[in-house]
Amino acid sequence: xxxxxxxxxxxxxxxxxxxxxxxxxxxxxxxxxxxxxxxxxxxxxxxxxxxxxxxxxxxxxxxxxxxxxxxxxxxxxxxxxxxxxxxxxxxxxxxxxxxxxxxxxxxxxxxxxxxxxxxxxxxxxxxxxxxxxxxxxxxxxxxxxxxxxxxxxxxxxxxxxxxxxxxxxxxxxxxxxxxxxxxxxxxxxxxxxxxxxxxxxxxxxxxxxxxxxxxxxxxxxxxxxxxxxxxxxxxxxxxxxxxxxxxxxxxxxxxxxxxxxxxxxxxxxxxxxxxxxxxxxxxxxxxxxxxxxxxxxxxxxxxxxxxxxxxxxxxxxxxxxxxxxxxxxxxxxxxxxxxxxxxxxxxxxxxxxxxxxxxxxxxxxxxxxxxxxxxxxxxxxxxxxxxxxxxxxxxxxxxxxxxxxxxxxxxxxxxxxxxxxxxxxxxxx
Ligand code: HAM
Numbered sequence: 001x002x003x004x005x006x007x008x009x010x011x012x013x014x015x016x017x018x019x020x021x022x023x024x025x026x027x028x029x030x031x032x033x034x035x036x037x038x039x040x041x042x043x044x045x046x047x048x049x050x051x052x053x054x055x056x057x058x059x060x061x062x063x064x065x066x067x068x069x070x071x072x073x074x075x076x077x078x079x080x081x082x083x084x085x086x087x088x089x090x091x092x093x094x095x096x097x098x099x100x101x102x103x104x105x106x107x108x109x110x111x112x113x114x115x116x117x118x119x120x121x122x123x124x125x126x127x128x129x130x131x132x133x134x135x136x137x138x139x140x141x142x143x144x145x146x147x148x149x150x151x152x153x154x155x156x157x158x159x160x161x162x163x164x165x166x167x168x169x170x171x172x173x174x175x176x177x178x179x180x181x182x183x184x185x186x187x188x189x190x191x192x193x194x195x196x197x198x199x200x201x202x203x204x205x206x207x208x209x210x211x212x213x214x215x216x217x218x219x220x221x222x223x224x225x226x227x228x229x230x231x232x233x234x235x236x237x238x239x240x241x242x243x244x245x246x247x248x249x250x251x252x253x254x255x256x257x258x259x260x261x262x263x264x265x266x267x268x269x270x271x272x273x274x275x276x277x278x279x280x281x282x283x284x285x286x287x288x289x290x291x292x293x294x295x296x297x298x299x300x301x302x303x304x305x306x307x308x309x310x311x312x313x314x315x316x317x318x319x320x321x322x323x324x325x326x327x328x329x330x331x332x333x334x335x336x337x338x339x340x341x342x343x344x345x346x347x348x349x350x351x352x353x354x355x356x357x358x359x360x361x362x363x364x365x366x367x368x369x370x371x372x373x374x375x376x377x378x379x380x381x382x383x384x385x386x387x388x389x390x391x392x393x394x395x396x397x398x399x400x401x402x403x404x405x406x407x408x409x410x411x412x413x414x415x416x417x418x419x420x421x422x423x424x425x426x427x428x429x
Contacts (some may be wrong), residue, residue, distance in 0.1 A: 032330075055401070065275060072116045087109055087131070089133070092305050094195065105137060124293055142252045145256075148318060160335045165286050169268060169269065177197075298319060343373040343394070346373045346392060347398075349378055357424065384396070395412060396411075
């Protein structure tokens with residue numbers, strides 16, 4: 001060893017699609033988590049969690065869903081086939097099935113799992129993301145859909161984004177009714193849902209070949225495209241010739257969303273199908289109004305998943321709301337600084353002789369519940385204010401020998417530069 005820097009050393013980067021969170025990014029992540037947790041608590045959802053490593057068997061499903069192709073898998077030293085979860089819903093179903101006899105239903109649970117998907121990288125898509133999950137298990141009425149949607153909008157509200165987002169909803173049950181009406185047998189529906197979810201990502205010719213590959217003939221594939229031209233729920237009812245339970249459920253959802261104060265924030269959109277195989281009823285996706293970004297959140301009703309993981313049949317509704325797209329929207333709308341946490345107060349001092357006085361001041365404010373960023377070394381006023389003035393804190397106190405002699409502090413508001421003098425022996429705490 002010569003002690004010289006090794007010019008050939010390798011610089012490591014995070015693996016492609018994975019993120020590091022330096023304090024700046026962490027602040028943004030925490031602001032998003034705070035809104036999620038705050039909204040979930042306001043709506044009475046209980047938090048749960050599970051390990052990021054799952055059995056591959058739980059996640060593997062038949063049916064050609066993209067998500068199954070994207071699973072990160074590995075084998076442990078005992079030869080078990082394991083995976084990093086790509087989503088939380090199968091783990092939730094597994095946990096509920098394990099205690100189905102003991103839990104009280106309907107239950108409202110939330111979690112913020114980190115999920116991993118080997119995605120083709122694009123805007124809004126990473127290979128790892130945090131995803132707020134809100135689920136209501138054991139409630140068949142659309143009150144459950146309305147509740148999870150209202151809670152998601154509450155979180156958007158806390159981020160200052162609610163006016164910028166609209167949820168588009170439809171129903172796989174309605175689509176099934178329409179397909180049956182047009183002579184498409186039920187066994188072709190599942191493949192049709194997955195093909196239709198690709199709309200917008202691939203062209204219609206490709207969707208058509210996917211439909212044909214799923215077993216449909218050309219006439220039926222044409223009928224599917226006719227269904228997609230339906231603009232309103234009334235048009236769908238007209239085509240069906242009756243108000244089927246699937247159509248009635250969508251009407252009720254619209255009324256309940258109005259009651260939640262979300263009139264104008266949600267609209268029927270026959271084109272929303274979702275790419276996960278387990279949805280059986282109402283499905284929804286939320287987008288920014290300008291449609292600049294990918295889906296902010298998505299979800300729906302899944303009536304068979306509990307059974308599929310060994311539980312008893314039970315209906316469920318839920319949504320997943322990722323941190324990546326909403327983070328992009330927050331930046332785009334300039335909302336980040338407003339929702340990020342800042343220290344209430346920064347305390348600095350000129351010379352070591354004022355260190356103890358400064359510590360006493362910081363301690364008093366901390367005892368009163370304030371968040372105080374205390375300097376750990378003496379510094380010049382210019383250096384202190386230069387550092388903390390850049391959005392680091394709301395207020396600042398800089399203590400010099402004169403302040404200690406007078407027993408006073410000057411509390412400076414860093415937003416409007418106003419100053420208040422306080423006696424050191426009459427501080428809060
Ligand atoms: P999903 O639509 O696959 O649904 O994902 C939900 C949300 O997670 C998306 O709208 C997006 O915000 C975010 N997301 C998904 N993949 C990525 C990615 N690669 N990079 C960044 N963000 C991503 C589900 O996962 C369902 N399990 C949701 C659910 C819960 N349904 C019922 N309960």
